[in-house]
Each structure stands twice: as C-alpha cells, then as structure tokens.
Amino acid sequence: MDSANPVATTRQRRGAVSLLLAMVLLGVFPLDVLLPSFPELAEHFRNTPAAIALSVSLFAVGIAVAQVLIGPLSDVIGRKGLLLSGMAVSMLGALGCVITSDYTLFLIFRIVQALGCGCFVLSQALVQDLFDGEERDRLRILMVTASGIFISVSPLAGTFLQATLGWRGSFWVFTALAGVVMFKAWLFLESSRPAASGTPLGFHEAYRRVLGNFDFVGYWLISAFAFACHFSFIVISPLIFMDRLQLSAYDFSLILLVYGAAYVVGGIVATLLSQRVSTGRQIVVGLSMILLSGLVMLYLAANHALAPATVLIPMLICTAGTTITRPAATSRAMSLFPENAGTSASAGSTIIFICGGLISALISLSPANLQTTLGYSFVSLAGVALALNSRISHRTSVLQATATVEPESD
Structure with missing residues (x-):
C-alpha cells in the first residue's frame, strides 16, 4: 500500500x-x-x-x-x-x-x-x-x-x-x-507478486523450509488444538442437543446463536489483550481459559444432569479462549516466513484441517459420555499446547542469549 x-x-x-x-x-x-x-x-x-x-x-x-x-x-x-x-x-x-x-x-x-x-x-x-x-x-x-x-x-x-x-x-x-x-x-x-527476497522457492523446497521449522509447526499446532476444541463441539453438538436432549432444530439453532455470542466476547477480550500484552502472553491466557473450560465441564458432568446450561457454560469459556489463542498463535507462525506467506498459510491451514478433523472424529466416535469426553479433550489439548508454547519460548530465549553472547566474545 x-x-x-x-x-x-x-x-x-x-x-x-x-x-x-x-x-x-x-x-x-x-x-x-x-x-x-x-x-x-x-x-x-x-x-x-x-x-x-x-x-x-x-x-x-x-x-x-x-x-x-x-x-x-x-x-x-x-x-x-x-x-x-x-x-x-x-x-x-x-x-x-x-x-x-x-x-x-x-x-x-x-x-x-x-x-x-x-x-x-x-x-x-x-x-x-x-x-x-x-x-x-x-x-x-x-x-x-x-x-x-x-x-x-x-x-x-x-x-x-x-x-x-x-x-x-x-x-x-x-x-x-x-x-x-x-x-x-x-x-x-494489486496484480503484482508479493515482495520477496531472493529467488522464489520451488514447491517442495518451500514446504520443506516452513515445515522443517519447529517454531512454525509448533505455533500452528497450538492454533490447531484451539480450533479442534471449537470444531469438536460443532460436530457433536447435534448429538448432544438434538439426540440426547431431544431439542428441536429451531431450538438447536438458537443455542448456537448464544454460542456465537461467546466469539464476540472473546474478540473484545482478545483486542484489549493485544493492546496490553505480547502475543506470547495472549496464547497462555487463551489456552488457560480452554483448560479451565475443560475442568468446569468435567465438574458439571460429574455433579449435574445433562442440560443445555451444563454444556453451554464451559463452552462459552472455551470459545473465548479459542478466540484469544488462535489469532496470536497464527500471527507468530505467519511472521516467521513473511516472504513465503502463501506457503505458510497453506501449510498451517492443512495442519488445522487435519487436527480438527481427526480429533473431532475421535470424540464423536467415543462410546463414553460425550460431555465427559469433551471435557477431557479440552484439558488434554490445552495442556499439550501450553507445554508446546513453553518449549518454543524456551528455545527462543536460548537462541537470543546465544546470539547476544557470540558478538561479545568476538
């Protein structure tokens, strides 16, 4: 521009x-x-x-x-x-x-x-x-x-x-x-090709470059795990609300409208956070909310009968966390190879697509209580994502420290 x-x-x-x-x-x-x-x-x-x-x-x-x-x-x-x-x-x-x-x-x-x-x-x-x-x-x-x-x-x-x-x-x-x-x-x-340094990489070389970077794959996996929590709920929500709770299609649509309101709240919180804390902190906050939602869902499943509220309350927390996590993790991943933004977007979207599909399929096929399975999934996915984010942050700190020490030793 x-x-x-x-x-x-x-x-x-x-x-x-x-x-x-x-x-x-x-x-x-x-x-x-x-x-x-x-x-x-x-x-x-x-x-x-x-x-x-x-x-x-x-x-x-x-x-x-x-x-x-x-x-x-x-x-x-x-x-x-x-x-x-x-x-x-x-x-x-x-x-x-x-x-x-x-x-x-x-x-x-x-x-x-x-x-x-x-x-x-x-x-x-x-x-x-x-x-x-x-x-x-x-x-x-x-x-x-x-x-x-x-x-x-x-x-x-x-x-x-x-x-x-x-x-x-x-x-x-x-x-x-x-x-x-x-x-x-x-x-x-504009019709011009995106600005890039050097000669454009070949198809296989471009993918090998981005997918061979631990931080790149790690941030996209964090985004994918957050997306999988949302996508899994969307996939199994008809089974919970229409099959188990016998709600009409119209009532089910209204419940999803309430669920959509959580995206608005999450977007507002994410915007405020982006103005005050780093994207790394935003990822931690969002994943912590997803982890909390899983714990709340497990508690409600164990102590209360299945009802729209026992599913919606933790899902509202989860969705807000997803809305905070995904943009921050995506921005971190996309910033690593700006000269290969198209390849980066394709690789990341494929990771999200595979993770969301496989995880939601496993949850929907679970013979156990769907609400409990969903809760355990949120806790597990958020825990793994937090560990992955911590690993990336540690690697970045080590690399920055090494880069600082080398010039001083020269």
Whole structure:
C-alpha cells in the first residue's frame, strides 16, 4: 500500500477488510448452511441422506488438495489472479450443482466448487501482505470472531433458505457472494507478486523450509488444538442437543446463536489483550481459559444432569479462549516466513484441517459420555499446547542469549 496517499490507503484498507470478511463468510456457506437441506437433497437425487453427506466429505477433500497447491503458487505469481480464478471456478461448480439432476454429476460439481474454494487459504497470506504490526493482529482477531459468529448462525440461515428457496437457495446465495468477493478482489488487490527476497522457492523446497521449522509447526499446532476444541463441539453438538436432549432444530439453532455470542466476547477480550500484552502472553491466557473450560465441564458432568446450561457454560469459556489463542498463535507462525506467506498459510491451514478433523472424529466416535469426553479433550489439548508454547519460548530465549553472547566474545 502506498503510504504517500493516505486517502487511497484508507480506501484500500477498508476494501481489504471487507474482502477478507466476505471470504470468511463465504467459507461457511458450502458446508454449514447446506446441512438443513440434506433431506430435500436426498429426495431430489433419489438417494439417502448418508449419500448426500458424502458430498461434504468430498468437498473437504477437494479444499484440502487445492489449498496445498494454491499457497506456494501464490508466492510466485501473486494472490489476485488465483483468487479471481478460484472464485470463477467455485461459481461454476455451484451453478452446476443447481442445474443437474444426476447425483454423480452433483458430486463432480461439488468437487469443482471445492477446488475453487481452496483459494480461501489466501486470506491469511493477504493479511500478512497488506497489514502490519498491531493492525495485522487485530484483523486476525476480527476474522476468527467473524468466523465463529458465521458458523453459529449458519444453521438458522440454512433453515431459512431451505424454507424460502429450497435446497438450491444456499447455492444461489453462494454464487452471489462469490461474485461480490470476485469484484472486491479485482477492485482492491494489486496484480503484482508479493515482495520477496531472493529467488522464489520451488514447491517442495518451500514446504520443506516452513515445515522443517519447529517454531512454525509448533505455533500452528497450538492454533490447531484451539480450533479442534471449537470444531469438536460443532460436530457433536447435534448429538448432544438434538439426540440426547431431544431439542428441536429451531431450538438447536438458537443455542448456537448464544454460542456465537461467546466469539464476540472473546474478540473484545482478545483486542484489549493485544493492546496490553505480547502475543506470547495472549496464547497462555487463551489456552488457560480452554483448560479451565475443560475442568468446569468435567465438574458439571460429574455433579449435574445433562442440560443445555451444563454444556453451554464451559463452552462459552472455551470459545473465548479459542478466540484469544488462535489469532496470536497464527500471527507468530505467519511472521516467521513473511516472504513465503502463501506457503505458510497453506501449510498451517492443512495442519488445522487435519487436527480438527481427526480429533473431532475421535470424540464423536467415543462410546463414553460425550460431555465427559469433551471435557477431557479440552484439558488434554490445552495442556499439550501450553507445554508446546513453553518449549518454543524456551528455545527462543536460548537462541537470543546465544546470539547476544557470540558478538561479545568476538
């Protein structure tokens, strides 16, 4: 951004923020908003809801494959062209899903849509490119907060779209939002390749460089463990509230709205902390809150009958901790290789995707009490993450001390 032109800079910054928030919102639609439409989709394609669920799994695989390629490629050719191309491909896939009446073609178009959505991994790289210092940290807090809110309201939005526009409604809205993101990217992003020192690294070399760094992987694992706590709850929440407690879909949606409020509180606390303490301290505070939430959940599970409050109270604490931890850990990780921001974002997103998926699957398949399993998981994940953060901090202190002693000895 050109600091010599403050008007243009302000306009670009506002445009970039609105673009990033639109990308966060758009990332929710292909998965969460479609869930209430599973029965009608199954009827339309003359298949079972379980078969329709396969489209979700294939979509996730498609995104994972695409983002691994898109990140390093964006370090070489730039973000704008890839983002515009990704939006165009995702819109093509969404429109294909709307017009087809064949289940196999529907799955193919969902994969096409997912491959286009892989460009959303560029959001973290764009934050690294376009913003600096505290502004960058605050924006990451805003994005995590917005993501949690969008996920929380998505079941209610999906129910509304299903009731008014049918199962095609989510695809039409996705297409419209993708068009908005495409226009904003064309308007506010520059076409030049991100500034980098030296010769651009090859695909394998770039990944080997970032994934071979202990601190980089460690910070992303901390962010991934915090995300896994949130994602695990989202995955098993229908089992707890609708299956065990027999709540209606509407009541379940309202509970998730309350859950979304915790992201707002967490975002406010994270913003205040970012102005007063280092990102390292923010990580400790956030993980400590997740650890506390696990202990509270175990206490309530052991001493009180299962009820919405016994699950929501510890989850509100956990979510606030997640909102504090993830932006701080992400900022630490992304700052290590700014010249390979695309590769860093892709590698980190893949780590988060794998950890969140595996941990949530293990919790959902647990034969024990889900509430108790969730509590033990929070305690374990927070404990490991705190130990990992302590190890990284110790390594950094040793390296700084060594760097100070060597010049003095010379």
